[in-house]
Structure formats: C-alpha cells, structure tokens
Amino acid sequence: MEPTSALKEWDAQCQALANGSSALLLRKGGIMETHEGFEVEHRAFLLYPTFLHQNPAELRLPFQPLLRPDPAPGLIHFATSAEVVQVWRIEDLDVALSLEPFQALNVQAIERRFHYRNRPWLHALLLRTSPLATPVSVPETPEMLGCVSWVPLFQPAGPTLAPVCSEAQLQELELQLQARLGPGLNRLPTT
Template sequence: MTYSALKEWDTQSRLLTAGSLSLLVRKGGIMETHEGFEVEHRSFLLYPTFLHQNPAELQPQYQSLLRDDPQPGVIGFPALAEVVAVHRVESLDRALRLEPLQALTGAAIGRRFHYRNRPWVHALLLRVRPLVEPLVLPESAGMLGCVSWVPLGDVTVRAGDPVVPEDVLEARRLELEQLLA
C-alpha cells in the first residue's frame, strides 16, 4: 500500500505512540507551500525527526524525553496515525487553550500561530496504532528538508491496536471541542 509520513519531533512521536497524548498542533515547515501546512492525509505514518527539536518549546514534564538521534541516516517509523478530528484554529486565545492537551509550551503555540504572519494553527486529534514491526528505511534525499509530508511509496506495514481506548479518545475529542468552543 502507498503511504505518506508526517514529520514530527521525535519526542512528540514517542508521546503519541505511547498514548500519553493524542493531539498535535501544526503550522508547517519553512519549505511548505505559501498556504502552509494542510491535512493532506487522513492516515499516515509518524516520522520521528530530530531536526529543530527545541527543549524550550516543550513543556517541562516532557523535556527529559529529548534525545539524540539513535540512528542517524535511518528512520524508524513507529506507528500509523489516523485523523479523528482536525480543527483550523484562527484565534490565539483558543490555540493557547490547547496547551494541556499536547506537549508544546504556550509560547511555542503562540510562535507557530503567528508564523509567517498567518494567524492560525491546525489541531489534529489522532488515533495511533503502533506498528507490529517498526518500518525502518534509510533516509533518502527526498526525505530531507523542512516539510511536513513525506511520500514513502509502496511499503508494507501492519498496525496493532490503538494505544488509546476508544472511550478515552472520545473523551479527549470532547475536551478538545469544549476548549475550542
């Protein structure tokens, strides 16, 4: 099957794969189109990246999870993610309300919100299913750069059960919607 992967900080990818969190706040990389990040895929592999991880932008309880790349030049895709809900948040106040549901600090959310003078972010609630066997690929030239989406082509993956039970994920979805109301 043909898959794409979403580049996300290694720390956040591990938190999602462990089920500690289910929400990402995204804006896009410097090489994105002029419109910025869009939710191009509803199902994708998590691509843990070490590029631009910034301890100052992670909430203190997650900073100890920062690590150096254990295998430079090789990408281990740990999980399949499915978009349960996506919200384009165009109010800074509402965006900042998301801080308790994800790993970034309020200041980092604010910086992403205002990035490129385009005031908005996307909030993605994800159902994450760890791969039964992690997909490991050499990092190719096509994977490099500050982009969000990386086409992987035809790869074989087998995902296990979701790390967050459906009732808990539904509670997280309702909390997200209440915070954005």
C-alpha cells in the same frame, strides 16, 4: 487504510503520541510548505520522527524526558501509524493557547507556531495512533530531507497493533477539546 505518506514531527512529540501521553498535535508547517502552509493532506500516515529543529525550550516539562539524541543519524525509524479522528483550524491565539494541557508544546511554542510566517492560525489534529506490528527502518534519502511536513512512502508499512488510546478515551478527549474550542469553531472534514 494503508498509509502512503509520513508526517514529519519532532521526535519527542512522536514518542508522546506513540505512548499515549498525547493524542493531539498542533501543526503549522515547514519552511518549504506551499504558499498556503500546512494542510492535512492525508487522513492516515506514519509518524516520521525528526530531530531537526527540535527545541527543548518549547516542550512542556512532562515531555522533557522524551528528548534524546538521534539514535541512528541517516536512518528513519517508523514505528507508529496515525489516523486523523478530528481536525480543527484555529484562528484565535487564546483558543490555541488553551490547548496547551492536551499536548507536548508549551505556550511559547504554540504562540510561535500560531504566528509563523505572519499568518495567524494553526491546525489541531486529534489522532488515533497504533504501533506498527513490525517497525520499519529506512535510510533517509535526499527526497526526505528539508523542512516539509509530508513525505511519500515507497514501501507498505504493514499491519498495526491495537491503538494506544481506547475509543472511549478519544471520544472523551474530543469532547474536552470541543468544549475548549467552543461551538463556533468549525471542524474540518476528516474524510
């Protein structure tokens, strides 16, 4: 499936997903999202690393070494493709906080995202990530700017290499997440 969009996320989280130290992303959305907030509009996409609003105080200690200044301001470097394996909508803060060990954000960041815009929920996305065979760098255009989650791509991304996590690793992680989330939490469709 060839991605036609990119998902903006903090650079440190994109690196964690790209190197396999995380496969889970907790999302709420940006200030320019629709009234309903962030939705998982695409099942395959590129990771769009952003340095805007990246907050070192909201990253767990093991992910702090991934923080770096923007290596090429005005240029977006697409190096990783992602596919949604599973997505859950979480409406219980304690459940959301229980996911801290599985991803890069600390409890303060999870709580802030959970309560953002006074709408208590967030999405948990289990992702299969793969490096692009040939990374693509493009100039950041005015259409790409702003606090939005999804950005359309205007050129094909090309083929990917093998996923950074094996299918067995992803299945094991999904089982662990489902145990934390509980049987009553419905998964959202992934197709």
